[in-house]
Amino acid sequence: MKVFLGGARGSFPVSGADKTRYGGNTFALLVEGRAGGQVLIDAGSGVRALRHRLRPGGTLFFTHTHLDHVVGLPSLAKVWPRRLILPRGDLATVLARVFSPPVWPVTLPAAEFAVPQVPVEIDGLRVAWHPVAHPNGCHAYRIDEPATGASVVVATDIEWAAMAPGAQDAFAAFARGVDLLVFDAHFLPAEYAAHKGWGHSTWADAVAAARRSGARKLWAVHHAPGRTDAALDALAETATAEFKGIVFPRGETMTETLHE
Numbered sequence: 151m152k153v154f155l156g157g158a159r160g161s162f163p164v165s166g167a168d169k170t171r172y173g174g175n176t177f178a179l180l181v182e183g184r185a186g187g188q189v190l191i192d193a194g195s196g197v198r199a200l201r202h203r204l205r206p207g208g209t210l211f212f213t214h215t216h217l218d219h220v221v222g223l224p225s226l227a228k229v230w231p232r233r234l235i236l237p238r239g240d241l242a243t244v245l246a247r248v249f250s251p252p253v254w255p256v257t258l259p260a261a262e263f264a265v266p267q268v269p270v271e272i273d274g275l276r277v278a279w280h281p282v283a284h285p286n287g288c289h290a291y292r293i294d295e296p297a298t299g300a301s302v303v304v305a306t307d308i309e310w311a312a313m314a315p316g317a318q319d320a321f322a323a324f325a326r327g328v329d330l331l332v333f334d335a336h337f338l339p340a341e342y343a344a345h346k347g348w349g350h351s352t353w354a355d356a357v358a359a360a361r362r363s364g365a366r367k368l369w370a371v372h373h374a375p376g377r378t379d380a381a382l383d384a385l386a387e388t389a390t391a392e393f394k395g396i397v398f399p400r401g402e403t404m405t406e407t408l409h410e
């Protein structure tokens with residue numbers, strides 16, 4: 151199993167000389183199985199960086215439909231997915247509202263929007279989802295590859311501290327023993343108190359979730375729009391002292407190979 155990160159930034163695409171190394175594009179992630187199966191999660195502006203790998207006619211899963219997770223969708227026209235899945239089920243309606251004149255001049259190509267039963271099987275990959283705390287709702291995804299034993303859980307846009315102990319336990323059970331946990335680390339621990347209810351976690355929350363789940367590696371994503379390369383370097387150093395497997399990935403270029 152290979153994991154490709156198109157964009158690691160949260161909330162808004164950003165640019166600037168102090169944000170070149172970690173990238174400015176918002177979240178999109180591709181999982182590719184040994185048998186060639188492709189699972190694309192979210193279509194933030196970073197999905198453009200994944201287009202060269204994508205085959206047309208695939209399946210695109212959405213964690214939720216906040217703008218930073220759908221804004222890159224029109225850029226997929228030449229590799230348009232056959233199926234678009236949002237677990238809560240109203241994806242066609244929401245996308246028709248966003249990508250229609252005069253908000254956007256081009257309407258999206260046709261696709262299937264039916265929500266299938268879990269797990270969804272895609273060429274040797276098995277996809278399941280789990281609800282998490284976030285304004286308007288959001289889902290985490292787990293992708294397993296039974297043939298190799300590889301697994302990844304994607305939990306961006308999750309407010310760990312707002313989840314009751316039972317909900318944290320349920321998440322930990324969902325993510326149990328995963329090879330790679332991709333988790334929201336938008337805020338610094340010192341920033342969180344002023345942003346309760348915004349739907350995001352801190353790197354310390356991400357470490358707590360990784361420990362509870364028994365995750366081996368941890369990618370801390372959804373970097374705050376204003377967080378500079380230097381600030382992320384410092385953050386990575388502090389967080390690594392706490393949890394050796396944590397990485398603050400660089401969007402557009404980050405890849406990981408699991409169990410090959």
Ligand SMILES: [Zn+2]
Nearest residue numbers: 160161218307
């Ligand atoms: Zn987001």
Ligand SMILES: [Zn+2]
Nearest residue numbers: 214216284307
């Ligand atoms: Zn969101």
